[in-house]
Every structure is written in structure tokens, then in C-alpha cells.
Amino acid sequence: MNIIVCVKQIPDPETPSASFRVDEAAKRVVPAQGIAPVVNPYDPQATEAALRLKDAAGEGKVTVISLGPDSARDAIKHALAMGADEGVLLNDPSFEGIDNFQTAVALAKAIQKVGPFDLILMGRAAADWDMGVVPTGVGEILGVPVVTVAKAIDRTGSGIKVERVLDDGFQTVEVGLPAIVSISNEFGEPRYPQLRQIMLAAKKTVQVWSAADIGLGGDETGAANRWLPLEALYVPKVESNVEIIEGETPEEKARTLAQKLRAAKLV
Amino acid sequence: MSGILVIAETADGVIAPISYEILGAARKLSSEGGGTVAAFVAGGEALAKDLIAHGADSAFAATNSALPDGAAEVYVPAVEAAIQQSGADIVLMGQTSLGRDLGPALAFRQKTAVAMDCVDLTIAGGRLRVTRSAYGGNARAEHTWKGSLQIATVKAKSYDPTEADSGRSGAVATIDAAGAARIKVLGTEKATTEGVKLEDAPVVVSGGRGLGDPGAFKMLEELAGLLKGAVGASRAACDLGWYPPAQQVGLTGKTVSPGLYIAVAISGASQHMAGMSGSKNIVAINKDGDANMVKVSKFAVVDDYKKVLPALIEEIKKLG
Numbered sequence: 001m002n003i004i005v006c007v008k009q010i011p012d013p014e015t016p017s018a019s020f021r022v023d024e025a026a027k028r029v030v031p032a033q034g035i036a037p038v039v040n041p042y043d044p045q046a047t048e049a050a051l052r053l054k055d056a057a058g059e060g061k062v063t064v065i066s067l068g069p070d071s072a073r074d075a076i077k078h079a080l081a082m083g084a085d086e087g088v089l090l091n092d093p094s095f096e097g098i099d100n101f102q103t104a105v106a107l108a109k110a111i112q113k114v115g116p117f118d119l120i121l122m123g124r125a126a127a128d129w130d131m132g133v134v135p136t137g138v139g140e141i142l143g144v145p146v147v148t149v150a151k152a153i154d155r156t157g158s159g160i161k162v163e164r165v166l167d168d169g170f171q172t173v174e175v176g177l178p179a180i181v182s183i184s185n186e187f188g189e190p191r192y193p194q195l196r197q198i199m200l201a202a203k204k205t206v207q208v209w210s211a212a213d214i215g216l217g218g219d220e221t222g223a224a225n226r227w228l229p230l231e232a233l234y235v236p237k238v239e240s241n242v243e244i245i246e247g248e249t250p251e252e253k254a255r256t257l258a259q260k261l262r263a264a265k266l267v
Numbered sequence: 268m269s270g271i272l273v274i275a276e277t278a279d280g281v282i283a284p285i286s287y288e289i290l291g292a293a294r295k296l297s298s299e300g301g302g303t304v305a306a307f308v309a310g311g312e313a314l315a316k317d318l319i320a321h322g323a324d325s326a327f328a329a330t331n332s333a334l335p336d337g338a339a340e341v342y343v344p345a346v347e348a349a350i351q352q353s354g355a356d357i358v359l360m361g362q363t364s365l366g367r368d369l370g371p372a373l374a375f376r377q378k379t380a381v382a383m384d385c386v387d388l389t390i391a392g393g394r395l396r397v398t399r400s401a402y403g404g405n406a407r408a409e410h411t412w413k414g415s416l417q418i419a420t421v422k423a424k425s426y427d428p429t430e431a432d433s434g435r436s437g438a439v440a441t442i443d444a445a446g447a448a449r450i451k452v453l454g455t456e457k458a459t460t461e462g463v464k465l466e467d468a469p470v471v472v473s474g475g476r477g478l479g480d481p482g483a484f485k486m487l488e489e490l491a492g493l494l495k496g497a498v499g500a501s502r503a504a505c506d507l508g509w510y511p512p513a514q515q516v517g518l519t520g521k522t523v524s525p526g527l528y529i530a531v532a533i534s535g536a537s538q539h540m541a542g543m544s545g546s547k548n549i550v551a552i553n554k555d556g557d558a559n560m561v562k563v564s565k566f567a568v569v570d571d572y573k574k575v576l577p578a579l580i581e582e583i584k585k586l587g
Contacts, residue, residue, distance in 0.1 A: 029406065101374075145340065147450060148367065166364040169455060172453040176449065225413075235405065235406055236407050257582075
């Protein structure tokens with residue numbers, strides 16, 4: 001079973017609000033000092049899903065693709081240390097500032113270059129821009145059905161059965177292969193890379209492909225060619241009108257709070 | 268030609284509340300020069316007429332039986348027909364299970380972009396401009412479109428729903444198109460939650476990692492019970508296994524906007540704020556007076572929740 005997993009490196013979403021800065025003129029986030037970028041939290045779950053399916057099939061290959069700067073190699077290495085077989089880094093100066101739509105085009109071209117696949121797995125969204133459009137986009141470009149926000153995947157005779165998370169419940173769907181599935185946090189804990197695997201991963205190859213290597217035209221990449229131009233990026237101002245409840249003891253504060261909530265008809 | 272097409276959804280056979288909110292957004296854009304408002308719904312003419320009563324100038328009833336329970340791929344050709352017939356250059360839908368899939372599927376099919384989960388929409392220079400949250404609520408991003416067709420999904424509770432006016436009239440057209448179903452839906456089940464549903468609760472009492480103890484949620488449940496509310500939790504608390512993930516409020520959890528949100532030992536990281544910043548009144552109970560949650564709240568008690576909560580529960584019981 002040939003499975004392709006797409007992963008992304010992002011700024012750590014647990015970065016404290018106080019350390020978060022935006023360069024408004026350049027319309028980009030200033031990396032927080034001393035806080036290393038991380039693998040998008042949903043992506044190890046996509047890798048985990050791929051590894052479980054490969055194990056169940058008893059054969060196959062898991063190829064990891066990431067589009068990003070040189071440091072994105074770490075996101076690929078993480079997946080290789082979990083047990084994926086090969087890695088491809090899509091790296092080109094023209095990728096700086098491109099949007100999710102251009103990313104989907106680039107990933108689709110890279111996937112075509114990797115070769116035939118049974119399944120493409122991705123996290124349900126990247127926690128930085130939180131758009132969640134890339135899985136569907138790659139599916140539309142490649143003409144492959146897409147099942148989003150999965151919590152479980154099982155092989156059937158000719159395809160897969162997927163349990164999806166809906167706003168107010170769950171849905172079970174069946175789809176033939178090849179297909180694309182985006183994985184949600186409900187999928188469960190991904191395996192943690194063991195030391196031996198981390199050492200093995202160091203020997204696995206990570207190919208680096210440029211925009212030209214995947215046949216991406218000059219008008220398809222570059223921030224100037226975004227499908228969804230970014231007009232402004234800023235940190236929203238928080239106006240504080242808080243009333244700190246005074247009191248000598250916690251009990252007195254609680255009493256005052258209860259009275260104020262009643263006066264405001266909130267309880 | 269320009270205009271707005273609203274993709275409405277149904278729940279239990281009637282128009283879903285979020286669709287009236289999208290109509291509210293569409294009417295606002297229309298008043299800013301966005302053109303007329305057409306609405307689309309998978310279902311019969313009665314539903315289409317309901318949308319007209321709620322602010323649409325015309326409506327499409329997509330009657331193909333494959334649609335209501337089908338995946339987004341089944342919807343795309345039907346929505347494309349409605350775009351063509353209405354001449355709309357703006358397509359709006361809710362950030363729902365359907366919208367999350369249909370927005371991008373339609374966008375890539377039409378070779379244009381979709382902005383997901385928008386909180387503010389406006390017409391500037393005859394074109395759509397939207398604001399959405401990024402980086403877990405730490406940043407706001409404003410977008411326009413390169414392509415002529417502008418598609419956006421709208422975050423729940425961002426706009427007030429429109430009211431029904433039975434005096435309104437407009438044309439209803441039917442659409443029969445449907446896409447091939449490569450994805451077969453085998454079954455759908457509703458999540459069962461005990462007590463008040465989190466998203467609908469008038470009061471939400473939430474706890475975070477700062478509780479330091481999963482047992483503390485019992486106290487939160489008692490307070491929520493007294494106030495006829497529901498209990499929520501931060502992602503950090505859910506990740507620790509202290510409370511069920513279905514009750515998670517935040518970026519990767521539920522979005523709530525109750526009349527009263529009581530945040531107990533939650534610092535207010537962007538991950539959590541993204542799910543509750545629409546609350547009408549926030550009360551913070553936190554040891555740290557500098558916590559982000561304290562800053563955004565109406566009332567804050569800066570003290571140990573272990574002492575404050577039992578006293579608050581007693582005081583509220585006394586108030587009756």
C-alpha cells in the first residue's frame with residue numbers, strides 16, 4: 001500500500017500570547033525567540049494513520065512530503081523517526097508567503113512526481129492559518145475523492161471505511177482507492193519516536209525538490225500570485241474593562257461576585 | 268453582474284439557525300453595494316420560501332434526492348448551477364461540517380479561493396474583504412480575492428440572524444443537478460451529551476489546566492447545574508484526560524457564545540479564546556491577576572478557585 005503523508009512545520013501554537021509578534025508591514029509573524037517551530041499538531045496523527053494502515057497491509061511505503069523552509073526538514077525527520085520510509089522537502093525561495101491554494105497546487109504536482117499512490121493522508125488543518133482547504137484542494141486537482149476530519153480508517157475489500165467527526169456527531173463513509181483523508185485530533189495518540197528509530201531516520205533519504213523540479217510555473221508560485229491576497233495581518237487589541245472583585249477573604253469575594261452577577265441579571 | 272448567493276443548510280427538516288446568520292451577513296453586504304441576495308437550499312420550495320421570508324431576494328430549491336445526506340462532492344454542480352443562474356460573484360456559507368468541505372471543493376473547481384471561518388465581511392471598492400482569525404486567535408488577517416468569484420465560510424454567531432417577514436416575496440427556482448457520489452455515506456449518528464448541550468447553554472462554566480486536579484470538575488458541574496448551564500474545558504485539560512474532548516472549548520473544540528462564561532483557572536491562551544471570545548459576559552476566577560482571561564472579563568476574582576468556588580456555590584444557592 002503506497003501512502004503519501006503531507007506534513008507542515010508551524011510556529012508553536014502554545015506560544016504565550018505575550019510572545020506573539022507580527023511584522024505588520026511585511027504581513028508576517030515574527031518568530032518568537034527561543035521557541036522552536038513544531039510539527040503541526042494534527043500531522044503526527046496522519047503519519048500514525050499511515051503507519052497503521054501499512055502495517056495492517058503487511059507491505060507498502062509511506063512517503064512524507066513537506067513544503068517549507070530548510071527547517072521543515074525537521075517535520076519530515078519526525079515522521080521518518082515514527083517509521084515513514086522516505087521524505088521529500090519542497091523548498092524554493094518563491095514559496096515564501098504563498099497561500100494554501102498555491103500550496104495545494106505545489107503538493108499535487110509533487111505527489112504526481114512521487115508516483116502512483118493508494119492513499120494521501122494529511123492533518124485536518126494546519127494550526128497556524130487553520131483553513132483546512134489543502135486536502136480538498138489536492139483532491140480536486142488530482143481528481144481523487146476527499147474524506148475530511150477522520151477519527152478512524154479501516155480497509156475494506158476494495159477501499160476504506162472512514163469514521164468522520166461532524167459538528168454534532170459522527171458519520172461513517174466508504175470510498176474506493178485512491179483517496180485523500182484528513183485526520184482529526186480524535187484519531188488518537190501518535191506513536192512517539194524511539195531512539196533507535198531516530199537513528200535509523202537519520203539514514204533515510206530526504207530529497208529536496210525546487211519549484212522547477214515539480215514543474216511549477218512562475219505564475220503559480222510567489223506571494224504576488226496568491227489566490228487569496230493577504231491585505232493586512234495584525235494582533236487584535238484587547239480593551240480591558242475588567243472589574244476586579246475586592247474582598248478580604250475568598251468567601252467575601254465570592255459573596256460580592258454573586259451579588260454583582262445577580263444585580264446584572266446574569267444568575 | 269454581481270450578487271450574493273447564500274448556501275443554507277437544514278437541521279431536522281427546517282432551516283438551520285446558522286443559515287439565518289449568513290443571511291444577516293448577506294443583507295449587510297447587500298446594503299454596502301454587494302448586489303441582490305439569492306439563497307440555495309437542498310430541499311423543497313417551502314424551505315426556499317422560508318429563506319425569502321428571512322431576507323433572500325430569490326431562492327433555489329435543490330431537489331435532487333442525493334443532496335441532503337450526500338458529501339460535498341454531490342453538492343458542487345448544484346451550487347455551480349445556482350451561481351450561474353443568479354450571476355452571484357460572492358458565495359457565503361456557514362463554517363459547518365458541510366461548509367468546511369463544500370467551500371474548498373467549490374473554490375478549487377472554480378479555480379478561485381475560499382476564506383474559511385470569517386468573522387467580519389464588508390464590501391470595499393465593489394469587492395469582498397473579510398477578516399478572519401489566524402495563529403490560534405493571536406492574529407487577525409484581512410483578505411481579498413484574486414479571482415472574480417469570492418467564496419467565504421462564516422463563523423457561527425458572527426452575525427445576528429434575520430427575522431422572518433412573511434410579507435416578503437421573491438422568485439423560487441428549482442435545480443436538479445447533483446455530482447457523482449464517489450463517497451458513500453453509510454450512516455450518521457448524533458453525539459449524545461448528558462444535560463445541556465454545550466453550544467446551546469446560556470451559561471458555561473469551564474476549567475483549565477490551572478485547576479491542577481481533574482476532581483475539581485465536580486465543583487464546576489455543581490455550579491453549572493445550579494445555573495442550568497454546561498461544563499466546558501480547555502484543550503490542555505482535555506489533553507490531560509481530565510474532561511471529555513467533546514466538551515473542549517477552543518480552536519480545535521467547540522465554539523460557544525453564552526450569556527455568561529465562567530472561566531476557572533484558565534489563563535486565556537489563544538487556543539481557548541478562539542472558542543469563547545463571543546461570550547456576552549465573562550467571569551474569570553484565577554490566581555494570576557495578569558492572566559489574559561482576567562483582562563478580557565467583566566468581573567474577575569483573583570484568588571484560589573478552591574476557596575472561591577465552594578463559597579460562590581453557597582452564595583448562589585442562597586440567592587435562589
